[in-house]
Amino acid sequence: MEVAEQxxxxxxxxxxxxxxxxxxxxxxxxGLPRGRPTLVCGSAGTGKSLLAMEFLVRGARDxxxxxxxxxxxxxxxxxxxxxxxxxxxxxxxxxxxxLLIDSVQINRAxxxxxxEYDLEGLFIRLGDxxxxxxxxxxxxxxxxxxxxxxxxSVIVRSELSRLFRWLKDRGVTAIVTGERGDxxxxxxxxxxxxxxxxxxxxxxxxxxxxxxxLRVVKYRGSVHGTxxxxxxxxxSGFSVLPVTSLGLQHRVSSERISTGIPELDEMCxxxxxxxxSSVLISGMAGTGKTSFAAQFAAAACLxxxxxxYVASEESPEQILRNMASxxxxxxxxQEKGLLRLKSERPTLCGLELHLVxxxxxxxxxxxxxxxxxxITNFSSVGSGxxxxxxxxxxxxxxxxxxxxxxxxxxxxxxxxxxxxEVGISSLMDVWILLxxxxxxxxxxxxxxxxxxxxxxxxxxxxxxxxxxxxxHFIAPYLGMAAVLTGSARLAQEAEDRATRARMSSEVExxxxxxxxxxxxxxxxxxxxxxxxxxxxxxxxREIRVLESRQDQMSRTDAAMxxxxxxxxxxxxx
Numbered sequence: 080m081e082v083a084e085q086x087x088x089x090x091x092x093x094x095x096x097x098x099x100x101x102x103x104x105x106x107x108x109x110g111l112p113r114g115r116p117t118l119v120c121g122s123a124g125t126g127k128s129l130l131a132m133e134f135l136v137r138g139a140r141d142x143x144x145x146x147x148x149x150x151x152x153x154x155x156x157x158x159x160x161x162x163x164x165x166x167x168x169x170x171x172x173x174x175x176x177x178l179l180i181d182s183v184q185i186n187r188a189x190x191x192x193x194x195e196y197d198l199e200g201l202f203i204r205l206g207d208x209x210x211x212x213x214x215x216x217x218x219x220x221x222x223x224x225x226x227x228x229x230x231x232s233v234i235v236r237s238e239l240s241r242l243f244r245w246l247k248d249r250g251v252t253a254i255v256t257g258e259r260g261d262x263x264x265x266x267x268x269x270x271x272x273x274x275x276x277x278x279x280x281x282x283x284x285x286x287x288x289x290x291x292x293l294r295v296v297k298y299r300g301s302v303h304g305t306x307x308x309x310x311x312x313x314x315s316g317f318s319v320l321p322v323t324s325l326g327l328q329h330r331v332s333s334e335r336i337s338t339g340i341p342e343l344d345e346m347c348x349x350x351x352x353x354x355x356s357s358v359l360i361s362g363m364a365g366t367g368k369t370s371f372a373a374q375f376a377a378a379a380c381l382x383x384x385x386x387x388y389v390a391s392e393e394s395p396e397q398i399l400r401n402m403a404s405x406x407x408x409x410x411x412x413q414e415k416g417l418l419r420l421k422s423e424r425p426t427l428c429g430l431e432l433h434l435v436x437x438x439x440x441x442x443x444x445x446x447x448x449x450x451x452x453x454i455t456n457f458s459s460v461g462s463g464x465x466x467x468x469x470x471x472x473x474x475x476x477x478x479x480x481x482x483x484x485x486x487x488x489x490x491x492x493x494x495x496x497x498x499x500e501v502g503i504s505s506l507m508d509v510w511i512l513l514x515x516x517x518x519x520x521x522x523x524x525x526x527x528x529x530x531x532x533x534x535x536x537x538x539x540x541x542x543x544x545x546x547x548x549x550x551h552f553i554a555p556y557l558g559m560a561a562v563l564t565g566s567a568r569l570a571q572e573a574e575d576r577a578t579r580a581r582m583s584s585e586v587e588x589x590x591x592x593x594x595x596x597x598x599x600x601x602x603x604x605x606x607x608x609x610x611x612x613x614x615x616x617x618x619x620r621e622i623r624v625l626e627s628r629q630d631q632m633s634r635t636d637a638a639m640x641x642x643x644x645x646x647x648x649x650x651x652x
Contacts, residue, residue, distance in 0.1 A: 093300040096144075096216070096252040099137030100130070101442060102319030106295060106304040112275050115299075116243045116253040120271070121280030126291065126312050127256040128153075129162065130280070131218040133316045134254055136167045139177035144215035147208045148180045151224035155180040165316045179212045181205075198225070198238055202245055209249060217246065217253040236273075243273045275299045281307075290429030293319055309431035311439055318439040320431075320476075329479040331355060336483065339378025340371075342552035343511075346528050346537040352509050353533065355481045357474050359504060361488040362513030366524055367545055368487040369393075371511070372450050373402045373409060374550055375485045380412040384447035387440055388420050391456045395420035406549040419444050425456045430469040433457070438476065449477055453487040454503075467503055474506045508532045516542075526552075 095109035104110045111117045111134075119127050135146035150158060158180060159169040172178035181204065209217065222239075246253045255274065271277045277297040283290055292307045310319040335350040344351040352358060358375070360368050376386045390398055398420060399410045412418035421440060425433065441449065451473075457466045470486075477484045486507070504510055510529040515522045524543055528536040542553040 095301070096138075097142060098134050099141050100133055100317045100319065101439070102308065102310070103293075103317065106293075106308060106319060107276075107298065108302055111252055111254070112298070112300065113252050114247060114250045115275040116246045116255055117276040117278060118255050118257055118271055118274035119278045119280065120257045120259050122259045122282065125280035125282045126310075126317070127280055128158075128220050129165070129312060130278075130317055131220055131254045131256055132158065132162050132167065132169075133165065135178060135216050135218055136162070136169070136172065137316075138216045139172050145177045145212040146179075146216035146218065147205070147212065147214040148178070148218045148220070149205060149208070150180065150182045150220050151184075152221065154182045154184075164314070165312075166314065167316070176212050179208050179214070181208050198242055198245075201225070201242075206249070209251060214251060217249075217251045218256070219253065220256045222255050222257045240273050271297065280310075290432050292431075309429070309435045311432060311435040313436075313439050315439070315443065318435055318442070320435045320438045329355075329475075330481065332481065336382070337378050339374040339381070340550055340552070342541065342543075343526075343528075346539070346541070347509075347531055348535045352483075352531070355478060355483055356508040356532075357478065357484045357486070357506060358509040358511065359486050359488060359507040360511045360513065361490050361504075363490050363515055366513035366515055367543075367550070368489070368513060369398075369452055370402070370405055370545055370550060371513070372452050372485050372487050373398070373405075373407050376418060376448065376450050377407050377409065377412065379448040379483070380415075380417040384417070385444060386412070386418050386448045386450065387444055387446040388418060388450045388452070389437065389440075390420065390422045390452050391425055392453065394422050398422075404547065405545050406547055419446070425460045430457060430461045430465055433460075434469055434473055434476075437473065441477075441480065441482070446482060448483045448485065450485045451487070452485075453489050455489040470503045471506060474503070509534075514540075 094113040095107070095111065096113040097110040098104055098107075119130055121127050132148065135148055138144040139146050148158065153161070155173075162169060169178060169180070173180065183201070183204070205217070208214065219242075222242075225238075243255075259279075274297070276295070276299065279294045279296050281292045281294070283292065291310050291312070293310045294307045295303045295305065308319050310317060312318075332354040334354045335352065336354050337344050337351040338347070360371050362368050373388075376388055379386045388398070393401070395413075399413070402409050409418055409420075413420065419440075423433075423436075427433075428436070437449075454470060457469065460466070461469070474484065486503075488503075507530075509531045512527055512529045514525045514527075516525045524545070525540050526543055527538070527540045530536075539555050541555055544551050544553065
């Protein structure tokens, strides 16, 4: 029997409260448990308060669910200032009675453990705040302040259970933040046991590079992602990327788009590449990788498509200036809002945070094409396996979004050209290899399409040049043993032209001689024909004379015969 058949129709399913936080709802399969408390724990600086505030703001602003924020360490004005950089207008929501911030200041120096301790005062205060705005969401930040001076774990556990039960009875979806303990998820090591959902935030430093990660440690009554997920705190709030859940279920397009270079389109069956493809442009330094990537970007902008160009070596102004030297006015596309340049060093943050950052940029800008130039610099941040894993997730994510991706990769001297430095060539749909070809004391640029999945592509090596008019392909020329480029090609072409000229002259000379001989022979033939005609006339006359004589002799013989016959008759008579 299937699992679906075993579940009774009358069984109540756990209801979810959508957080509105990018990626978190996907990880939790729909959001936090509605009407139940969630513990968000982590060490200082991991973003617990910001996540809790965004949960409230998005609920009040986007889902019509007012909220109450109870702060035990910060005042309401301080909280409003802290989240203003994320675009959250807390004062406006307070004026509209969609949000209420209650600052409860507790001086730990004035507290001491004596006798029974309970939270009745907090319950009364919190209940009034909930009723005031009709709150559906509640945040308590942070829980340690309430029990900071108490050592009796029995009392702490009892009151924590009462607090969480009280929140459940009020039917509010709550986030309770807590500091991480020494070897435990929370300071007292008890909160994670009474909470229905536990989210752990972590801010780690590895080789002087920081990365923020989130993990759903526990979620009663619901399936959820159990891996660690990098997250970013950006200008628009939290952004969590569930990169480890990406698969190969994305749709593909049959539409072909131009590369912006007609000759390269011709090398790809005359129609360019498939939309949504991943394209790798690799080559040694100075082969023109960035120029080709910029040409791809300009062609997309010309079609009216948005392009996100991420550079890890050059600043936006440097890219705009350099590409203008080959006739590409990228600044114009930038001013029209079709091109967004984003420059950052790989060492700015960890690999997965780069991935989250790009995810956020894609979510905000919604590009049709993404250019990453180059990807080889990521090797300075992580090991080869880590870089390959990160780029694999990046490729899968862009494919899932239907975005055409252009990656450039530097091939170091001495390395095999048919192998990318970061080992992701197998992930690419199209691989364009640029080369410097040395011949006759000079280096010239050449290109060939190493692979193009699903596309019949040329196997020719094509020479190209970069000039103020852009990328220009030169017609292929094959020498006796190899492809000739540059001055060697020009010299060989000049020699071939001279050889063809000599051969042409020889052909004309031979034609002239042949025509002269033909006329000479024709004249001889005419003379012979005339002589033959004359001799024929003479022979015919002689024949007629002979025939006349022959007739005359025949007539004479016939007459003589008749004369003898008469004489004989006379004698007999």
